[in-house]
Amino acid sequence: MPRLLHPALPLLLGATLTFRALRRALCRLPLPVHVRADPLRTWRWHNLLVSFAHSIVSGIWALLCVWQTPDMLVEIETAWSLSGYLLVCFSAGYFIHDTVDIVTSGQTRASWEYLVHHVMAMGAFFSGIFWSSFVGGGVLTLLVEVSNIFLTIRMMMKISNAQDHLLYRVNKYVNLVMYFLFRLAPQAYLTHFFLRYVNQRTLGTFLLGILLMLDVMIIIYFSRLLRSDFCPEHVPKKQHKDKFLTE
Numbered sequence: 001m002p003r004l005l006h007p008a009l010p011l012l013l014g015a016t017l018t019f020r021a022l023r024r025a026l027c028r029l030p031l032p033v034h035v036r037a038d039p040l041r042t043w044r045w046h047n048l049l050v051s052f053a054h055s056i057v058s059g060i061w062a063l064l065c066v067w068q069t070p071d072m073l074v075e076i077e078t079a080w081s082l083s084g085y086l087l088v089c090f091s092a093g094y095f096i097h098d099t100v101d102i103v104t105s106g107q108t109r110a111s112w113e114y115l116v117h118h119v120m121a122m123g124a125f126f127s128g129i130f131w132s133s134f135v136g137g138g139v140l141t142l143l144v145e146v147s148n149i150f151l152t153i154r155m156m157m158k159i160s161n162a163q164d165h166l167l168y169r170v171n172k173y174v175n176l177v178m179y180f181l182f183r184l185a186p187q188a189y190l191t192h193f194f195l196r197y198v199n200q201r202t203l204g205t206f207l208l209g210i211l212l213m214l215d216v217m218i219i220i221y222f223s224r225l226l227r228s229d230f231c232p233e234h235v236p237k238k239q240h241k242d243k244f245l246t247e
Contacts, residue, residue: 008089008129015093016100023050023101032160041159043105047098048159052152054094059145059182061087066143072136076193077204079136085128088138091145092125117217120210127203134207137193140186147182150175154229172229179222187211187218 026049035041065087066072071079095118102111121141128135154175157168191211197204 011089012093015090016096019094019097034161044159048152048156055145055148055152058091058142059149062139062142065139072139076137077134084135084139088125088128091142092122095122124207124210143186144183147178150178191215
């Protein structure tokens with residue numbers, strides 16, 4: 001009989017529903033006073049809690065995948081492992097959940113940068129999920145989640161108005177180091193690898209296009225991070241109140 005559904009679809013659905021259930025559970029946790037008084041900050045807090053959980057799980061998972069299958073560092077297109085494949089499905093489910101959460105919560109305009117990022121990430125992950133190619137590349141991309149652990153801590157502390165705490169001051173330096181090690185370095189390595197597809201009309205060329213757009217976004221985010229945490233005198237006094245990507 002013909003196969004009507006791809007085997008990965010139940011995995012994607014299960015991962016998406018898992019994050020939806022996680023969000024419902026996390027919404028029951030107490031909120032910081034500064035967050036509780038503002039509905040927008042409350043939504044941001046809950047959204048970041050789910051992101052934080054995803055970053056911890058997927059960041060550690062990606063490190064384990066590379067440790068178990070070191071060929072992923074070299075054979076980015078052909079290296080494959082069941083654990084890596086499940087990780088890519090798991091993270092794709094998170095991006096689907098977060099996209100739906102942003103849209104249904106009426107935060108599309110304020111969070112459009114996140115939506116653009118999610119669409120590009122899902123486009124890249126689906127190549128590994130449905131064509132079983134570049135699973136290794138997907139795993140290396142998810143090393144960024146190690147950096148996101150500290151980036152999310154930073155954002156949550158800013159939302160709760162805790163920038164004067166010692167933890168924030170320590171985390172901003174740790175976050176900078178992790179940004180270099182697990183965001184800028186893997187992205188540069190992957191971009192260098194995918195440049196070999198520049199004159200081809202293949203899936204690799206499509207992924208190169210996504211990577212180059214992500215490169216631009218990462219450089220912009222990095223400049224915002226440096227300006228906000230290390231050159232605050234250059235931050236405009238009037239910023240978009242409802243912008244989700246807070247500096």
